[in-house]
Amino acid sequence: xxxYHLFLPLLGILLLVSGGCSKRKEPxxxxxxxxxxETEIGGYITxxxxxxxxxxxxxxxxxxxxxxxxxxxxxxxxxxxxxASIYIGSNGSFRAYPYAGGDIVTPESLIxxxxxxxxxxxxLAESVTGENENSLTVCFARSCSLFTxxxxxxxxxxxxxxxxxxxxxxxxxxxxxxxxxxxxxxxxSIYYCTVDKNGEKIPIELEDLGITVPSGEPYxxxxxx
Numbered sequence: 330x331x332x333y334h335l336f337l338p339l340l341g342i343l344l345l346v347s348g349g350c351s352k353r354k355e356p357x358x359x360x361x362x363x364x365x366x367e368t369e370i371g372g373y374i375t376x377x378x379x380x381x382x383x384x385x386x387x388x389x390x391x392x393x394x395x396x397x398x399x400x401x402x403x404x405x406x407x408x409x410x411x412x413a414s415i416y417i418g419s420n421g422s423f424r425a426y427p428y429a430g431g432d433i434v435t436p437e438s439l440i441x442x443x444x445x446x447x448x449x450x451x452x453l454a455e456s457v458t459g460e461n462e463n464s465l466t467v468c469f470a471r472s473c474s475l476f477t478x479x480x481x482x483x484x485x486x487x488x489x490x491x492x493x494x495x496x497x498x499x500x501x502x503x504x505x506x507x508x509x510x511x512x513x514x515x516x517x518s519i520y521y522c523t524v525d526k527n528g529e530k531i532p533i534e535l536e537d538l539g540i541t542v543p544s545g546e547p548y549x550x551x552x553x554x
Contacts, residue, residue: 413510415443417487419494419501419551436465439506448482449499450474454524464547465507466520468530475499476523478537496535497551504548518547 413428428434430442436457444451452470459465474480478492489495500521508515522530522544533542540552 413439414506415439415446415502416506416509417443417447417498417502418505419497423502423505434510436467436507436511439510440467440503443502443506444481447487448480448484449487449495450477450479450481451499451503454528463512463516464518464520465511466522467503467507468522468524469533471523473523475533475535492535492537496538496540500542500548500551520544520546521548 413430413434415426415428416423417426418424426446428439428442429445430438437453440451440453440457443449450473452472454468454470457465457467469475475496478495480487480489480495483489504519505515507519508517511517521533521542523533525531530544532544534540535542542548542552
């Protein structure tokens with residue numbers, strides 16, 4: 330009986346000890362907020378660090394993604410620069426001038442830019458067309474300098490000495506400008522024409538010089554007279 334009475338208190342002590350141990354919990358980590366850190370690209374970000382009895386120190390250095398400059402983010406199409414030139418001259422001797430007609434280069438825009446540059450009237454009766462990729466047809470309106478013999482606004486840099494010189498420069502310059510800008514080996518055939526009162530395409534008759542520029546043949550050089 331004495332052993333039994335001694336066993337009961339001992340059992341109670343053991344139960345109390347085991348119950349107390351089961352209720353113990355690990356301490357929660359202490360959450361602290363580190364000072365705000367200013368970034369290189371503006372604004373602020375906040376770094377949070379946790380400290381526990383066995384935690385390791387957290388570095389205060391914050392690495393941000395490298396941001397490319399805006400000018401380096403342009404797409405390949407946006408980075409491409411349109412390059413075109415206007416060529417003025419005759420008889421195989423030409424001088425190049427920068428094209429200032431914007432980002433779009435077409436036969437019509439090149440001819441219009443040439444007119445602005447020189448003061449020549451280069452009105453077209455219709456858009457420049459081509460039967461295939463190796464040919465272009467330029468059809469002049471009757472208001473063009475080829476038929477009036479004068480420029481719309483003669484410029485000092487492009488003086489007119491004679492109708493022969495004016496007509497030759499117009500036809501040679503347009504032909505060479507289109508060939509250089511729209512073909513690699515200048516193998517582009519250029520055809521010239523005008524229109525009659527009915528809008529039909531006809532050859533160019535330079536009556537004051539007695540010269541005809543045929544519409545059915547590619548332009549090679551200014552006809553002799």
